[in-house]
Structure formats: structure tokens, C-alpha cells
Amino acid sequence: MRKTSIKDVAKKADVSIAAVSQILNNKGQRFSKHTIEKVLQARDDLGYVPNSAARNLKGTHNRLIGIIVPSFRMPFFADIIQSMQDNAPTDVNLVFLGSTDDNLQNAIYSLVERGAQALIFGKPIPNRAEVNEFLKKRHIPYLVLDQNADINAQDMVQTNEFTGGSLVASHLLSLGHRKIALILPNKLTDNMRQRRAGFLDTLSTANLSPTTIITATLSKHGGLASVHQLIQSESTAAFVLNDEMAIGVLRGLAYQNIKVPADISIAGYDDTDYAEFMIPTLTTVMQPVLEIGKAALNMILRRLDHPNLPFQTAFFDVKLIVRESTGSVKL
Template sequence: MNKKVTIKELAEKTGLSTTTVSQILNGKGSRFSEKNIKKVLAFRDQLHYVPNSAARNLSNKTDKTIGVLVPTISNPFFSEFLQLIENYSDSKTHVIMIGLDGDRSQLYSAIEGLIAQGVDGLIVAVAVEESSKVNDLLRENWIPYIVLDQNSTKDSDFIATDDFHGGQLVAQYLCKLGHRRFSVVVPDKESMTYNINLRLNGFVEKCRDLGIVTDDIQILEAKFSKHGGQKTVPDIVSFKPTAIFTLSDELAIGVLGGIYDQDLEVPGNYSLVGYDDTDYAEFMNPKLTTVRQPISLLAKYALEMLENRISDSKLKQQVRAVDVELVIRNSTKEI
């Protein structure tokens, strides 16, 4: 029995990219020349290429397919975001979700894979390191896309939360409680993104406006995980702050565990503030004071804007901004 021809082999025969061949075979070839369309169809028939049955059946059952890319599905913020996208999508929309497991270098190949599957549009919630390369790939294949606020870009439709203001809110609140010495736990350079950096800048600038000197603000880099947060605690204890600000709830959980390991307490020894207001925040002990991102709005706007762009590729750039709010719980106290 002859080996089944793959789409990669078909692409090699045509001299076109796998992405282009996939788009043509998925009935989305109007953007390509008639010559290339005829070439692909001719080689398909000559090689007796049969597309994956599951993918073919899927395309027959849905009006559109969208891809959603997040840094990791293990972070509760992104897992909730994916669930909301699924909830808000109608029955005729198929959603393909991909988490990069924290490896942003895989973004380009992940996008290529989604294009090959015939997606009609993308929601990119991952920091794009080579934005021009990614933009070129998507535009060459006429794929509409929405970028969330992990990026600083003027090249695409864009949704952003006011993370600078979020950092300011934390600084103002902690100073109002009487705190004057702080540890700030931030992701390491591999995980730091544009929007998270805005949180840090907002916090530091507001502290300085309120008379806090630079020497009283300790900034600690950590792996963007609970374990990463936990490992910063010895340095925090040595610095002797009265309050700790972590730039995500994930880091806050680790810091809290590390504090308990030192036989210390929150908020007895340290006030602790996180960021995101994930599901975990309300169920921690003590319940976590944190900055709430309007994740439901982010998901809703992302879908609406992508559908607008799919319907009208000539639509002017769409930009949506949403604010954040400080949710005060039991992990902070006045001193």
C-alpha cells in the first residue's frame, strides 16, 4: 500500500509554502493567483492527496475557525481567558487554543500551524518578540488578528488594560496604610512583557511622587511561577520591607508560601498585594488584595473586534482600552 501523501509533500511539488497550499485547499484561495490555485488543485488530483478527515469534517460544520495563542494554560489568568473565549463564541465558530508553555520562541511556528489549519483569524495574547516578522506572516496570508496588551504595537488591532494605573493604585494604597519600604517581585527577563513592565513603572513612579526614596524599593526578578515567587522570600526577609507587591497573583502565591516557610505571617509581618485577581486570589489564606483585570471584557472585546476585522478587512484600526481596579481583601493592613 502506498504511503498517504502529506500536505508538506504536496507543497514541495507545487513549489509553494505549506501555508499557501493549505489555504487554497481549505477554500480560502481567493487571495492567491489563479495560476497557483490551478497548480495546487492539479497536483492534489495527480498525487491523490486526501485531507485529514477530522479537519475536513470540522470545516464543514463551522462558519469560521479562530486561533487563540496564550503564553501558558497553566496560569489561571490565561486558562480563564480561554474559557471565556469559548463561552462567548457562537455555535458556528470553532476555537483552536494553543499555550506555548512559556516558550515565546515557538510563537512563529505555532502561527504557521494555525494558518495551515485554515483559521479565519487570530487572537494573540503572547508577547511578540519579532513583531515585524509575525505581522508579515499574517498579512501575507490575509489573516486578521487582534493583539492583547502583552505587546506595544501600532501595527494591528489592539486591546490594552491600563496597567500603569494598576501599579499606581497599589503604591497609593500601601502608602496610605503607612508603608514606606517595599519589595517588588517581577518576572525575569525571559517572561517580562510590555504590560507587566508598565505595572512596575506605575508603582515606582507613584512611590517617588509620594516621597519614597529609591533605596526603599527592592526589585527582585523571579521565574514566572509559584516556585519562582517562593525563592525570592529569603531576599525579601533580608531587605526588611513592610509590604510586598508581586506583579501577578501566581507570584504572590509562591511568596505567601515562602513567608509561611519562614514562620512569618501575612499580613502580620508583611502586607502582600498581587495582580490579576485570578480565581486563586479569593481562596488564599489570607484572601489576597490584588488588582483586578476585567478579563471578561478582554475576552468579549477580542472576539468582537476580530469578527469586525474578518467581516471588513478595510476597517480602520480598532483600539480598545479598559481600566483596572484594586480589590482590597485580607492580605494587607495599616501600620
């Protein structure tokens, strides 16, 4: 389906194309308030967004894909970005934006205004119905990673997060641990809820529940801040739902002269690039990040080529990587 043009806006507002152009470019002072309001209302009703990229790149035929992530500092998303860049065809331009929940709408509008023909969301969408309506009106397809499991996207890439959490629990139980803490970000994404569910489900099969559940910000500093509660819980092991936080936990335990894994075992999630370079190296769950990035890009390009394709999904398994940070419980 073609996108709304300035001609469509002019027709709906019953004014000339020149009038629409001037009003939308803030040069419509000579027009009446009534005419300006008609044009703006027609623009909003039709979902028209002026395409600055088309104005600046006339004669080019490159497709533009916008990718929104929560942060460029997180290695997981840095690897996804690199994978997409490595696998992008020569006729595809990628634009990456970091966005908080508060400025997500502005980030989306910015990408659309630049001429993005499709979007990939690597972060949770808080106002999902509004975003879906905004993009649907503008005929812009989008793909989500599994931080958005219950949104009505046309395409989705998922990993087996439930199994990932279960693998960690089974590993710690096999090492004899029965007093196991759970450390969570204070804002859980859909995929993290699946990790937590898999972990708790497997503990319950051993008639266990976490000795403590600690919440903190999703950062190294958040992990560091959780250490005092972890020590007080007298847990012999902890599952940290994200490697970023796990690194902070390791540092906090080192500050307190608590040895890992001799005194407490620590497991993370994501297998970020520095997990194998920590001291001790971090036991964690590996997601096939490079394959995820490649699959997401290929799927959204197929959607652009074939808009009426049925729902596309890619599902990836995870793997437990056992390293030095977990060991048998001390008797």
C-alpha cells in the same frame, strides 16, 4: 481580500494544479528538482498554506479563530478562554494553543494550516515583524492583548495597567509603608512594564524608591524563590507583579514563620480566582477578564466581517481589591 489558492501557485510556477498538489503533499517524486523548486518558491512567495480544515470539513461554513496563550495553567488565561467559549456564536469554532517563544512560529503555522481565518494573541510576540509579515501575506487578521503594545496589529484590547500599579503604591503608602519591595517576573511583557511604571511613579511622588527589586520566574515557584531576598531587604511591604508569584511569596513567608500582614504586607495583580481563598486572602488588582475575553472575540469577528475597518481598540479600567494580606505598618 481573498486568500492565495493552489491555482495561484500553479499559475505563478507555470505548472498544473495537479503538479502543485502532488509536490506539496510530498508525492512529487516524478517531477524534476527544478519543477519542485519552482513550486516551493511560488508557494513561499505567495504565502500559500494548504488548508487541511477545508479539505476535511467541506460543506461547513463555520469560521475558525485561533487563540494563542502562554499557558493553560495560568488562571488569568483560563478565564479569558472560558469567556470566549461562552460568547462564541454557533457558527464560530475556537482553537486554543499554548505556546512558548521558541515554538510560536510553529503554533501560528499549525493554526493557519488548520484553516484559522483570524488569530488572537494572548502572549508576547518576540519576532513581531516576521509574524506580522507572515500573517499579512496570508491575509489573516489578528488581535493582540496588551502584552504587545507596540506591534502593528489592526486590533488591540488593553487595560489601564499604569493605574493598576499606581493603585497598589498608593494603597501601601496610605498604610504607612515606606520600605516597599518590588518583585518582578524576569521576562516582562509590555503590560507588566506599565504596571511597574505606575507603581514607581507613585512611589516617586513620596520621594521613595523600592527597597529592593527582585526578579524571578513567573510562577509560584519563582515567588517562593524570591522570599529569601525579600526577608533580607527588611521591607515592610511588597508589590508582586502577578498573583501566581504572589501565592509563592505567601507560601515562602509562611515557611519562615513570617506573618502576613502583621510582619509584612503583600499585594499581587490580576485577582485570579484563588486570590480570595488564600490564607490570608490576597490584596490584588482586578482586571475585568471576562469582559476582556468577550471584547477580543467580538472585535476579531467584526474584523472578519469588515476587513477594512479602521483600527479597533477596547480599553478597560482596573480596580484595587483590598483583602487581608495588606495592613498598617507595624510601629
